[in-house]
Amino acid sequence: MTEEKKGFFKRLRSGLSRSREQLNEKLETVFIGRKEIDEETLEELEEVLITSDIGFETTQTLIDSVRKRVKRKDIDNIDQLKAAIKAEMRDILRHCEGRLPFDDLPIAPYVIFFIGVNGVGKTTTIGKLAMRLKNDGRKVVLAAADTFRAAATPQLVLWGERAGVEVITHQEGSDPSAVVYDAIQSAQHRLAEFVLVDTAGRLHTKKNLMEELKKMCRVADKVMPGAPHEKLLVLDATNGQNAISQTKMFHEAIGLTGLVMTKLDSTAKGGILLQIADQFHLPVYLIGVGEKPEDLQDFSAEDFADAML
Amino acid sequence: MFETLTERLEAVFKKLKGQGRITEENVKDALRQIRLSLLEADVNYKVVKSFIASVQEKAIGQEVLTSITPGQLIVKIVHDELVELLGTTHTQLTLSGSPPFPVLLVGLQGSGKTTTIAKLAYMLKRGNKHRPYLVPADVYRPAAIDQLVTLAKQINVPCYPSEQSDNPVDICKKAVQEALRSGCDVVLIDTAGRLQVDEPLMEELQKIKEAVHPSDILLVVDAMTGQEAVKVAEAFHERLDLGGVILTKLDGDARGGAALSIKAVIGRPIKYVGVGEKIEDLEAFHPDRMASRILGMGDILTLVEKAQETFDQKQVEKFEKKLKKNAFTLEDFRDQLQQIRKMGSLESILSMIPGMQKMKGNPALQPDEKELIKVEAIINSMTRKERLNHAIINGSRRKRIARGSGTTVQDVNNLLKRYVQAKKMMKRFSKMGKRKSFGRGDFPFPM
Numbered sequence: 001m002t003e004e005k006k007g008f009f010k011r012l013r014s015g016l017s018r019s020r021e022q023l024n025e026k027l028e029t030v031f032i033g034r035k036e037i038d039e040e041t042l043e044e045l046e047e048v049l050i051t052s053d054i055g056f057e058t059t060q061t062l063i064d065s066v067r068k069r070v071k072r073k074d075i076d077n078i079d080q081l082k083a084a085i086k087a088e089m090r091d092i093l094r095h096c097e098g099r100l101p102f103d104d105l106p107i108a109p110y111v112i113f114f115i116g117v118n119g120v121g122k123t124t125t126i127g128k129l130a131m132r133l134k135n136d137g138r139k140v141v142l143a144a145a146d147t148f149r150a151a152a153t154p155q156l157v158l159w160g161e162r163a164g165v166e167v168i169t170h171q172e173g174s175d176p177s178a179v180v181y182d183a184i185q186s187a188q189h190r191l192a193e194f195v196l197v198d199t200a201g202r203l204h205t206k207k208n209l210m211e212e213l214k215k216m217c218r219v220a221d222k223v224m225p226g227a228p229h230e231k232l233l234v235l236d237a238t239n240g241q242n243a244i245s246q247t248k249m250f251h252e253a254i255g256l257t258g259l260v261m262t263k264l265d266s267t268a269k270g271g272i273l274l275q276i277a278d279q280f281h282l283p284v285y286l287i288g289v290g291e292k293p294e295d296l297q298d299f300s301a302e303d304f305a306d307a308m309l
Numbered sequence: 310m311f312e313t314l315t316e317r318l319e320a321v322f323k324k325l326k327g328q329g330r331i332t333e334e335n336v337k338d339a340l341r342q343i344r345l346s347l348l349e350a351d352v353n354y355k356v357v358k359s360f361i362a363s364v365q366e367k368a369i370g371q372e373v374l375t376s377i378t379p380g381q382l383i384v385k386i387v388h389d390e391l392v393e394l395l396g397t398t399h400t401q402l403t404l405s406g407s408p409p410f411p412v413l414l415v416g417l418q419g420s421g422k423t424t425t426i427a428k429l430a431y432m433l434k435r436g437n438k439h440r441p442y443l444v445p446a447d448v449y450r451p452a453a454i455d456q457l458v459t460l461a462k463q464i465n466v467p468c469y470p471s472e473q474s475d476n477p478v479d480i481c482k483k484a485v486q487e488a489l490r491s492g493c494d495v496v497l498i499d500t501a502g503r504l505q506v507d508e509p510l511m512e513e514l515q516k517i518k519e520a521v522h523p524s525d526i527l528l529v530v531d532a533m534t535g536q537e538a539v540k541v542a543e544a545f546h547e548r549l550d551l552g553g554v555i556l557t558k559l560d561g562d563a564r565g566g567a568a569l570s571i572k573a574v575i576g577r578p579i580k581y582v583g584v585g586e587k588i589e590d591l592e593a594f595h596p597d598r599m600a601s602r603i604l605g606m607g608d609i610l611t612l613v614e615k616a617q618e619t620f621d622q623k624q625v626e627k628f629e630k631k632l633k634k635n636a637f638t639l640e641d642f643r644d645q646l647q648q649i650r651k652m653g654s655l656e657s658i659l660s661m662i663p664g665m666q667k668m669k670g671n672p673a674l675q676p677d678e679k680e681l682i683k684v685e686a687i688i689n690s691m692t693r694k695e696r697l698n699h700a701i702i703n704g705s706r707r708k709r710i711a712r713g714s715g716t717t718v719q720d721v722n723n724l725l726k727r728y729v730q731a732k733k734m735m736k737r738f739s740k741m742g743k744r745k746s747f748g749r750g751d752f753p754f755p756m
């Protein structure tokens with residue numbers, strides 16, 4: 001590495017830690033309501049928004065709209081600026097606040113597929129949801145339809161034991177559709193209200209794996225016409241712009257019915273959800289805020305927007 | 310979903326066309342597009358800012374080669390800078406001191422640590438170079454131990470029999486002893502996923518580090534990670550003094566800007582990349598591929614590079630002199646043709662040129678590869694005298710040339726007609742007196 005390069009890294013690194021410390025301070029001063037709104041303020045705002053993974057375009061849209069209002073003297077202090085941005089975010093997110101029809105199931109068993117790229121938190125979310133439903137006195141069956149990843153089935157089985165619900169399992173390497181088939185049938189026999197289907201993590205760019213997923217949907221529909229009743233895409237809040245591609249391609253392949261966002265207990269803000277909400281009009285049902293059973297919450301546009309700034 | 314950088318730069322290129330030097334003025338738009346592209350690739354905001362500043366510094370004042378546009382040159386500068394920042398050479402796993410060498414994998418939840426441990430073990434084992442030993446030290450996530458044990462069986466590598474009730478630090482200490490006893494030389498420790506702000510769990514990692522003195526500590530990062538990557542890497546590095554990074558899930562369509570962000574803030578090499586869920590899906594890190602991927606541009610760089618290789622400056626100057634004297638002969642015509650062919654098939658060159666992708670379906674613009682070969686054969690069948698002075702090619706000479714090249718007189722006539730047109734076009738260019746680019750679809754050929 002040349003001297004020059006070292007210089008670049010060093011400059012950047014010290015710059016970053018400095019900026020990290022300053023950012024909070026800055027935002028405090030920026031948002032405390034004393035400082036005037038100038039281009040510099042707006043640039044700081046841009047940084048805050050982009051580093052929340054909101055994306056360049058949405059950031060520009062938000063900033064342009066407040067810039068206009070600043071010019072019109074609609075907004076003249078930072079409190080108002082912050083409030084205005086939050087309000088815009090809430091507006092975008094509000095129409096994707098959704099609740100699953102747990103209290104008034106249209107049909108039973110209600111079959112829910114959990115889908116998503118690798119490692120986002122599908123299995124864990126199912127575990128948490130199973131516990132919640134079980135605590136509410138509901139009858140739940142889990143389907144271990146990730147027959148691919150090492151110990152994916154034991155992982156779900158352990159969650160099933162924790163929750164005290166039944167888990168339908170097959171051998172590792174067997175056809176996941178067969179697990180779906182068995183699980184729905186078994187739920188029908190036992191008069192269970194829910195079938196939560198854990199699918200293997202798959203990248204949305206893999207054709208054969210998307211075909212496998214379509215097949216699982218077809219098989220569900222065969223055992224129980226209309227199933228699966230929900231196809232929920234699980235998104236990881238620490239992911240950036242790629243979440244858009246994930247949503248787009250899963251939606252195109254199987255027609256999603258809603259979203260779950262996990263890992264919102266991390267320092268990532270999951271800002272990409274704004275763009276996704278805007279673009280796909282899918283309801284967000286649940287959020288994950290940790291690895292423990294109780295770390296599952298309903299999505300609230302208000303809270304989400306509040307956490308952004 | 311995203312427009313490619315190449316597409317976006319089209320407009321910028323158009324404006325820059327014909328400008329011989331990069332100035333603060335003409336570089337602005339291009340840099341704005343590059344900034345946008347980097348942000349869309351999830352490169353951290355701050356990193357982008359410093360990066361753009363340093364590129365601007367480098368770019369301003371640069372002469373533009375005749376064969377490429379200033380826009381293309383900027384992209385090339387950006388790319389080269391990226392490659393350098395990402396690390397120019399491949400860095401392996403550090404195994405130093407005396408065996409057994411403990412190697413610690415750390416990272417956020419679900420980033421791919423456990424899978425990567427198995428991939429590393431498989432890689433080390435191949436060719437009987439090493440005897441890896443696996444250590445499940447994630448006692449928190451359900452079936453995490455089971456997962457590593459299963460993988461160990463698959464690749465036939467010994468694995469420490471951890472219990473969920475054990476303490477991770479104790480597991481690691483005992484496992485290293487056990488590895489030594491069983492004659493293994495690399496001890497791969499799988500830790501639980503954790504947030505960098507989780508104080509007790511970060512402390513646990515420090516304790517493991519103190520207990521086993523790892524030969525290498527690698528941060529495993531998901532290629533889809535967003536702006537967060539910087540904070541995560543900084544925190545893990547601060548605690549553990551990382552030896553490097555492994556980027557996983559690169560088999561998807563993530564642009565992987567996290568790679569640049571992390572390298573920029575911690576200065577440690579990216580050692581390997583995960584490109585699939587299977588045991589063999591681990592590769593060495595290639596900075597140049599990564600740079601193109603982050604920029605979201607496929608082949609324009611290849612074009613720029615090929616142009617630079619193919620059109621060396623001297624040849625270009627010689628060519629220009631000829632143009633000025635209007636001494637563009639059939640021989641030059643052929644040389645130029647060969648240069649194009651050297652750059653690859655016309656089809657692929659076309660697809661590399663911004664704006665040309667769109668024209669691809671247009672049959673009028675479809676270059677005919679066979680046609681080019683024919684043209685070359687015809688010129689080759691001429692005598693040198695004929696090549697230097699096309700005017701002497703009369704009817705009987707045309708017949709001879711056609712026979713010699715296996716073409717028809719009609720073909721020869723066509724070629725001569727085109728050559729005369731090209732010559733006229735050349736004359737126009739030379740009158741404009743500008744250093745004209747020949748790299749951007751201005752070839753006087755049947756395109």
Ligand SMILES: Nc1nc2c(ncn2[C@@H]2O[C@H](COP(=O)(O)OP(=O)(O)OP(=O)(O)O)[C@@H](O)[C@H]2O)c(=O)[nH]1
Binds near residue numbers: 119120290
């Ligand atoms: N901090 C945090 N971690 C989570 C959350 N949800 C899941 N995790 C963790 O993320 C990791 C991956 O979770 P899994 O449930 O195994 O993810 P998955 O999508 O089923 O993974 P694959 O089946 O391998 O594709 C585990 O370590 C979980 O404990 C969350 O909301 N917050």
Ligand SMILES: Nc1nc2c(ncn2[C@@H]2O[C@H](COP(=O)(O)OP(=O)(O)OP(=O)(O)O)[C@@H](O)[C@H]2O)c(=O)[nH]1
Binds near residue numbers: 453582583
């Ligand atoms: N497509 C793809 N998937 C990968 C790659 N590396 C790991 N995975 C998958 O990502 C998911 C999570 O991998 P794990 O190895 O369990 O991740 P981890 O970091 O150990 O997770 P925790 O222990 O829960 O924190 C699994 O589904 C893996 O199969 C990769 O390079 N490409």
Ligand SMILES: [Mg+2]
Binds near residue numbers: 200
């Ligand atoms: Mg899973």
Ligand SMILES: [Mg+2]
Binds near residue numbers: 424499500502
């Ligand atoms: Mg693991």
